[in-house]
Structures are given as C-alpha cells and as structure tokens.
Amino acid sequence: MLIYGLTALVGLWTIGTAIARAQVKSQDPKVALVDNCDPTTFNAAVGPNTCVGRGGTTFAEFLAVLFSPLIDNSKVFVGHPAWRFEPSYLDIRVGHTLRLTNSGGEGHTFTEVVNYGGGSIGILNGTDVTRAPECPADPANLVVVAPGDAIQIKGLSPGPHKFMCCIHPWMRGVIDVE
C-alpha cells in the first residue's frame, strides 16, 4: 500500500513537472477548445449536429449552470465550466505560433477582444450583458472553429491578448506574448 502510494506520488510529481515545464517554455504553445456536450440531448434541443462529441453533460445540466441565483439570477452568466479554453492562460514567446484545436463536440470561436463581454447568442447571455463588439450581432457571421479542426495563430504582438468564445462567452483566455 505504501509502495503503491509512493509510486503514485512519484507519477504525479513527474506529470506535474512535465506540465510546469511545458508552460514555462511553451516551445509548442497549444490551446484546446473544450466542452462536454451530450449529443443526444443537445441535438434534440438545439438541432441536428449541434453536438458531434461524446460528452456526458446533458442540455438540462448545461442550462442549469448558465446563471447563478447568487448573482442577480439570469442577468449575469456564469456558464458550465466544462466549456473552456485549456489552458486559459498561456505564456508564449514573440514569433511563436499558437496552435488551436477544437477538442470539443460543438463549434467554438477564439475571438480576440479588447474587453470581455457577452457573445452573439442571446440565450447564452445575461439580460444585462453588453455584447463584446468583436462578436458579430448576427450569429450567422460567427467565425467558428468546427469540432476536430485546428488552426494556427501567428504574429501576436508582445503583451497580453484576451480571447473569448462568442458562442459561450464564459470561455475566456489570455495569451501573454513575451
């Protein structure tokens, strides 16, 4: 039991070190767009092929975390934490290419904004939330990264860059170019 525990600890330490090294050096900077949509309930509620993943969060569970009754219920979105950028903060070096992959089951955007705000889909925003102007007013104009797609982002200037998903506006990240 003790030996097993020690082995597990060493294993965890090794993984932790590898992650820390990857984040410090960022030789191959990557961000994944992640969600956990359950295809059966999402496609039934929103439409066919809304979700092509194998996640386990039902549409009802997703909706249940959109808002919190503790902060002016239905006015300020919180959002389901399985819908996220992974990692949500990354240091990269000037001139390095950021690789972006949609590992989720739904389409997402990775939109650079001056300030975080609401997105393009009314029902996923709070009633008092102002849309970030970089997110299109018409959802038909969203530039979506489809599930399984990968894109590259080059030429980011030095300094912090804010990105958000214009569909799920709680999906946020900062890419810090140093």
Ligand SMILES: [Cu+2]
């Ligand atoms: Cu999204």
